[in-house]
Amino acid sequence: MPMKCYRCGSELGRQDICLKCGAPLNTYRLIVRRANSLYNSGLEKARVRDLSGAIEDLQLCLQYHKRHIQARNLLGLIYHEIGEDAEAMAEWTISADYQPEDNLAAELMKKMMDSGQIERCNTAVRKFNHSLTLARGADHSYDLSLLQLQKVLRINPKFIRAYQLLALIYIHNEEYGKAYRAVRSALEINRSDVICLRYRKELSRFLGKKNRSAAKREEILKKANESKGVVVPTYRESSGIFQAVLHVFGGIFLGLLVCWFLVIPSIRQQIQRDTNEKIMSYGDQLTGKDAQIQELEARIEELEEENTSANDRLESYTGRSGVIEAYETMLEVLEEYYNGDYLAAVDAFGKLEGNTVEGSTFQEIYQRLNEQFSSGSRDELYNRGYQAYQANDYETAKGYFLECLEIDPDYADAMYWLGLCYHNTGDKATADTYYTRVIEEYPDTSYAQSARELRGY
């Protein structure tokens, strides 16, 4: 890659100054040469998976010359390799800023984005941070922290720091074998990871002690056996049919034991599971049916209410105090009135309830008749009664006067003439009753005077 002028960016030859802008190049060449040397060293180390060493060299290279694109891209790649994708993306972003065209960093970032790796890495980072919080927490949830770390490594199997933390917790839990495996996995990615190398050294002490203690145990056992004359069992060729039969029955017995302890419990569990599922299914069905029944009952109640309401409405039309009855009574009143039977019309009107029908025409006729029968009816009845009396039709006259007193019980004229009607029809006792009322209640009238004479005092 040709060297470019630090000031104007033009390509440089072998001269000591830039031919375009005249910038001195001696010191700059020294710096770039040193940076290149560090980059080459970093590249060599990266090739043999000495990634920690490579990172140191490349970081130093970038302190000399921050625009060294290859060094920055390689540093990003190494960060990606050890699971530090945020660091990797940062280096590639800076690299792409310095050299937007023809830059490997842009391709690498695009690959990361297109493959959905960014989201996966973020998930792994979140879980790692959570596991760290759990491990550092007051309640020391190391088991939960381990579970989280295992998930992290399933998502990002190159996350060195996750291996480190995993190994540390295993060491703390005295699970040295697992810790050793975690350390080994990390060192396969970065064989110069200082923390993992330290853990491995620590682990070798424990594992070495364990191996030594196992060997010592075997030796002691061997010596003890020899001293007590114990016969160590050795392999012998079997012979004879008895032994074969014994083996067959032994096999059958073992098979039965396997069935009894493994197969039958499994079948029982399956049956129990199926039964539970069926019970739950029936329970669900019952719940559904209950809901249906409740719904139907509610519907029945609703329909019954509707039916009652409809009956009430029908009753209001057809009942004794209904609309139809009111119209019929009204027709009867009108018929009697136009036939000239005033008394019958008044009788019929008395049976009529004005508020039964709300129709405006009905109400108008009702009000007119009401006025007619209430204000003018007393006098009208009296006149008709008087005319009947004059025509010697005492029975008819009696009816009119009685009706007249119904309307106005204090009507003295009607009382007197009613008494006369009873008098003329031979009912002297009733006649005297009305005469007495006239005499006592209206003593200063001409009717009282006549009544006294008729009664004979």
Add this chain to the structure above:
Amino acid sequence: MLNFEEELKNFEPSKEIDETGETARNRNKTDLVDIMMQLLKEREE
């Protein structure tokens, strides 16, 4: 012998990739070439 608590303190929380912009800004520091340019500029002045 490892001291678990001390070792645990050395672990820092990781950064998510969304935080890349900030990380990049922190990373883009002065290099030796910048210092050299500054010295040359001061000498010219």
